[in-house]
Amino acid sequence: MRRLDRVVHTIAPKDVMITLVGESGTGKEVIARRIPELGPRSKGPFVPINCAAIPEALFESELFGHERGAFTGARERVRGKIEASAGGTLFLDEIGEMPIGAQAKLLRFLENRRFM
Numbered sequence: 001m002r003r004l005d006r007v008v009h010t011i012a013p014k015d016v017m018i019t020l021v022g023e024s025g026t027g028k029e030v031i032a033r034r035i036p037e038l039g040p041r042s043k044g045p046f047v048p049i050n051c052a053a054i055p056e057a058l059f060e061s062e063l064f065g066h067e068r069g070a071f072t073g074a075r076e077r078v079r080g081k082i083e084a085s086a087g088g089t090l091f092l093d094e095i096g097e098m099p100i101g102a103q104a105k106l107l108r109f110l111e112n113r114r115f116m
Helices: 002-011 028-037 056-064 100-112
Strands: 046-050 089-093
Touching: 002 028, 028 046, 028 089, 056 100
Parallel strands: 046 089
Antiparallel strands: none
16 A cells, blocks of 8 residues: 555656556545545546446547537537546546447547547
């Protein structure tokens, strides 16, 4: 735990993407919340997404949002979780359950840090 705490303190001030890997119940979300608390993102929002809980048909809209009229029933602009986490932290839990198409779009966002 001390070694993990040293790692958390080392990476907290940096502007980097982090992947936490471990079995269910090992405290990944605890660490994911702790890192921004110690760094420049402490004032920003912490936005968790349980990828296993979002139906495939809604995934893209949930992540990236949508504009009014983008599809039937889109009556207003809705910010996605990525936009909502700006200046803070986006925590993607159970990312292995994310639909493959959404994984490709998320990868593009992570590489460019932009989305349309």
